[in-house]
Amino acid sequence: MAAIRWVVLAYIVVIGCATIARGDEQPLSRIAIERATVAAVDSASVKAQPTVLGLKGQSSDWVVVEFSHPKPSNDDWIGVFSPSRFSSEICQPEYYGDLPPYLCTSPIKFQYANFNNADYNRSGKGLLRLQLINQREDFSFALFSGGLSAPKLIAISNKVSFQNPKAPVYPRLAQGKSWNEMTVTWTSGYSIKEAIPFVEWGHKGGNQMLSPAGTLTFSRNSMCGSPARTVGWRDPGYIHTSFLKELWPDSLYTYRLGHRLLDGTHIWSKSYSFRASPYPGQDSVQRVVIFGDMGKAEIDGSDEYGNYEQASLYTTNQLIKELDSIDMVIHIGDLSYANGYLSQWDQFTQQIEPIASTVPYMIGSGNHERDWPGSGSFYGHNDSGGECGVPTQTMFYVPAENRAKLWYSTDYGMFRFCIADTEQDWRPGTEQYKFIEQCLSSVDRSKQPWLIFLAHRVLGYSSASWYEIMMGSYGEPMGRDGLEELWQKYKVDLAVFGHIHSYERTCPIYQNRCVQDGSNLYTGQFNATTHVIVGGGGAMLSPFRATVPYWSFFRDYDFGFSKLTALNHSTLLFEYKKSRDGKVYDHFTISRDYRDIMACSIDNCPRTTLAV
Numbered sequence: 001m002a003a004i005r006w007v008v009l010a011y012i013v014v015i016g017c018a019t020i021a022r023g024d025e026q027p028l029s030r031i032a033i034e035r036a037t038v039a040a041v042d043s044a045s046v047k048a049q050p051t052v053l054g055l056k057g058q059s060s061d062w063v064v065v066e067f068s069h070p071k072p073s074n075d076d077w078i079g080v081f082s083p084s085r086f087s088s089e090i091c092q093p094e095y096y097g098d099l100p101p102y103l104c105t106s107p108i109k110f111q112y113a114n115f116n117n118a119d120y121n122r123s124g125k126g127l128l129r130l131q132l133i134n135q136r137e138d139f140s141f142a143l144f145s146g147g148l149s150a151p152k153l154i155a156i157s158n159k160v161s162f163q164n165p166k167a168p169v170y171p172r173l174a175q176g177k178s179w180n181e182m183t184v185t186w187t188s189g190y191s192i193k194e195a196i197p198f199v200e201w202g203h204k205g206g207n208q209m210l211s212p213a214g215t216l217t218f219s220r221n222s223m224c225g226s227p228a229r230t231v232g233w234r235d236p237g238y239i240h241t242s243f244l245k246e247l248w249p250d251s252l253y254t255y256r257l258g259h260r261l262l263d264g265t266h267i268w269s270k271s272y273s274f275r276a277s278p279y280p281g282q283d284s285v286q287r288v289v290i291f292g293d294m295g296k297a298e299i300d301g302s303d304e305y306g307n308y309e310q311a312s313l314y315t316t317n318q319l320i321k322e323l324d325s326i327d328m329v330i331h332i333g334d335l336s337y338a339n340g341y342l343s344q345w346d347q348f349t350q351q352i353e354p355i356a357s358t359v360p361y362m363i364g365s366g367n368h369e370r371d372w373p374g375s376g377s378f379y380g381h382n383d384s385g386g387e388c389g390v391p392t393q394t395m396f397y398v399p400a401e402n403r404a405k406l407w408y409s410t411d412y413g414m415f416r417f418c419i420a421d422t423e424q425d426w427r428p429g430t431e432q433y434k435f436i437e438q439c440l441s442s443v444d445r446s447k448q449p450w451l452i453f454l455a456h457r458v459l460g461y462s463s464a465s466w467y468e469i470m471m472g473s474y475g476e477p478m479g480r481d482g483l484e485e486l487w488q489k490y491k492v493d494l495a496v497f498g499h500i501h502s503y504e505r506t507c508p509i510y511q512n513r514c515v516q517d518g519s520n521l522y523t524g525q526f527n528a529t530t531h532v533i534v535g536g537g538g539a540m541l542s543p544f545r546a547t548v549p550y551w552s553f554f555r556d557y558d559f560g561f562s563k564l565t566a567l568n569h570s571t572l573l574f575e576y577k578k579s580r581d582g583k584v585y586d587h588f589t590i591s592r593d594y595r596d597i598m599a600c601s602i603d604n605c606p607r608t609t610l611a612v
């Protein structure tokens, strides 16, 4: 009996760990590129066409790669390299022992030679259609045998290149430090010595003006470890941010990105538009989408295994479909799962471009952005693949005082969002804890009744089996210490988390107790915070515990996102939608007047004087 129980337990632990490992793995990390050898075969060939991409000015395009190999096998694969001269990459000394490896740079994507070429292992001939995006450098395609673990370089293709590899691309909007400021961040290949970056913008149909942009980049030396410092390193180009100020509430603006070259000519992006944010407290319909853990996927099917990442495309496509009814997006951590393979950040910003160029795309920091041993992250794991937060903090603007401490507050009409950074210490006495209390306490609820707390890891309540197996808990150990009192005291309507890749909603809960039953309609005074997990953005799903805790009101093991709609000062609608069909699978409404938020419930009222 005891033996059986032990076996069952061991089985659960193994399954649990395997699930976690696969869910977080970067497909490129399966390639042991540093073990690659050359075994050029004269009669083998790889040919890519067209050789010039983006002829219509677009930043993504398709190539056809044709190849032949006299001794084909099912584990042959094609790696896409950029820059094309990948074998000339200088190996970093920290990366090898006595002899430098032959190759020191990972491909930016890969696909098996027999993908859609069922006959390849017999005929030795194949053809792949691959999508490339403008990533500042040219590309080449290499045929390898020996699988991913012992790659042998057989043949290399011609080069292909975008017409203007340096073109400004992938604009992403974010709210500025004040409500009437929008920031535009984008990527280009133009250094400030070559060209002056700026944004041309103005009211739609009105006069357009110019605003300057600041420029940032980062180097291999600011990466904390491998693979970001070694095989995963790729030059990020230049990241520009412009601050569009004194916007008129709700006004429609158009903008395009520009670079003025030294000879006076201009390079332009295409034209985009956005709607300025409402005045804080303004009474109008305001819709904010929140999710975590989306990752990226390739529409051509490359970099794929386990088949889970395609779900990030369901989410992206669903959001694009309903973009007309979305005012802002908050992606609460675990953004691209680049995990130290920096080429993936361009690809992620390209995937979200239709969304991020149109509505503010606010981010939170997750373990896959930040964690690295000895780098000051609260958790000493290696989940960021050596990035230790630097690419995230550079590629995305957040209205934080210090972008390396990724906590901030942002207002959107009747909403106040307080976004915490779970990868840095949040406990009482820390700088972050002070910020959280300040953010929660400094909002006038008669004007901004909807107060939302957000963080990546579950600082509240989760019945995911991951917490059960890894920590024997219902959320991050110490997660609620000191915070739960703040949520209750300041009457936080919702606490929203990611990290667990599924959906779950609790009853209004305080100190492990349902202060009232879960419901689809809450009317009257605030009793306790509702906790929601929306980590099903696209990365592989996380299973739940077998038993449902009494406080867990709704669980869904699927990909999805949440949408908050402030209808007015007295009605908030919460919806959970599946990514695959955009339909609502859980929802609730909070309906209350201002006086209801002033009323007292457990532990959430200031002491009153006894004086008469």
Ligand SMILES: *[C@@H]1O[C@H](CO)[C@@H](O)[C@H](O)[C@H]1NC(C)=O
Residues within 6 Å of the ligand: 074, 121, 122
């Ligand atoms: C070729 O691939 C097919 C399907 O993947 C497999 O069934 C077959 O055994 C392979 N043939 C050889 C010669 O490897």
Ligand SMILES: *[C@@H]1O[C@H](CO)[C@@H](O)[C@H](O)[C@H]1NC(C)=O
Residues within 6 Å of the ligand: 226, 227, 382, 385
């Ligand atoms: C991260 O740590 C895990 C477990 O210790 C290990 O298997 C993996 O190879 C490490 N990854 C990197 C990139 O160092």
Ligand SMILES: *[C@@H]1O[C@H](CO)[C@@H](O)[C@H](O)[C@H]1NC(C)=O
Residues within 6 Å of the ligand: 516, 521, 522, 523, 524, 525, 526, 527
């Ligand atoms: C809070 O609890 C009180 C007392 O049970 C109830 O009247 C009220 O409707 C509850 N508030 C909400 C928002 O449901």
Ligand SMILES: *[C@@H]1O[C@H](CO)[C@@H](O)[C@H](O)[C@H]1NC(C)=O
Residues within 6 Å of the ligand: 567, 568, 569, 570, 571
């Ligand atoms: C707020 O919106 C709800 C739902 O549309 C509506 O029933 C209610 O009357 C509105 N309240 C006010 C004060 O406008």
Ligand SMILES: [Fe+2]
Residues within 6 Å of the ligand: 293, 333, 334, 366, 367, 368, 456, 498, 499, 500
């Ligand atoms: Fe996470």
